[in-house]
Amino acid sequence: MLEIPIPVIAIDGPSASGKGTVAARVAAALGWHYLDSGALYRLTALAARGRGIALDDEFAVSRVAAQLDATFLEGMILLEGEDATELIRDERVGEGASQVAVLPAVRTALLQRQRDFAKLPGLVADGRDMGSVVFPDASLKVFLTAGAAERASRRYKQLIAKGESVNIARILEDIEQRDARDKARTVAPLQQLPDARLLDTTELSIDIAVQTVLDWWKSASRNAFA
Numbered sequence: 001m002l003e004i005p006i007p008v009i010a011i012d013g014p015s016a017s018g019k020g021t022v023a024a025r026v027a028a029a030l031g032w033h034y035l036d037s038g039a040l041y042r043l044t045a046l047a048a049r050g051r052g053i054a055l056d057d058e059f060a061v062s063r064v065a066a067q068l069d070a071t072f073l074e075g076m077i078l079l080e081g082e083d084a085t086e087l088i089r090d091e092r093v094g095e096g097a098s099q100v101a102v103l104p105a106v107r108t109a110l111l112q113r114q115r116d117f118a119k120l121p122g123l124v125a126d127g128r129d130m131g132s133v134v135f136p137d138a139s140l141k142v143f144l145t146a147g148a149a150e151r152a153s154r155r156y157k158q159l160i161a162k163g164e165s166v167n168i169a170r171i172l173e174d175i176e177q178r179d180a181r182d183k184a185r186t187v188a189p190l191q192q193l194p195d196a197r198l199l200d201t202t203e204l205s206i207d208i209a210v211q212t213v214l215d216w217w218k219s220a221s222r223n224a225f226a
Contacts, residue, residue, distance in 0.1 A: 045096030
């Protein structure tokens with residue numbers, strides 16, 4: 001039987017750059033599947049902490065990742081059957097995700113699970129190493145970023161809207177620390193690949209960013225099947 005290639009758009013970028021929102025909207029516009037790879041690392045951190053496991057215990061955390069009971073269902077993210085959609089957006093869980101993401105054994109445990117999301121008619125995946133490691137043959141690779149100050153401002157507004165008491169200076173510090181950690185890790189560091197298109201959203205609206213990716217895909221698919 002002839003195997004039909006599955007188109008993949010890989011969108012990588014730093015924390016709070018807007019890649020998740022853009023990726024989800026691009027997937028919806030195309031009628032494709034969507035993978036929020038960061039959610040898997042957040043769920044791993046949440047599950048490990050729930051079991052009293054230190055996040056620097058690579059072996060124990062990798063076992064949690066390998067056995068992770070995670071389900072993505074119509075906008076909801078379930079952990080062991082319980083709704084964890086809001087829980088994993090907590091800043092502390094995000095910091096924990098960044099910690100476990102530097103552990104090679106954890107990344108290995110989650111690699112195939114991420115690849116299994118690639119199904120017809122296509123997949124839009126966002127993360128830090130979608131184009132470099134998980135889907136190196138992606139049809140379109142995008143590196144989506146924004147200035148650290150702008151990303152801190154966006155996160156601050158999101159948290160204030162939720163009624164949380166936050167300090168923008170602390171948020172900026174956390175983002176800069178997370179960027180440094182993601183770029184310095186030995187396994188799958190955050191980087192713009194030579195074959196990835198750069199999309200700086202510092203001064204762009206979400207609508208324009210989404211349309212830009214859709215236009216790039218239209219061009220890429222036209223060239224691929226010409």
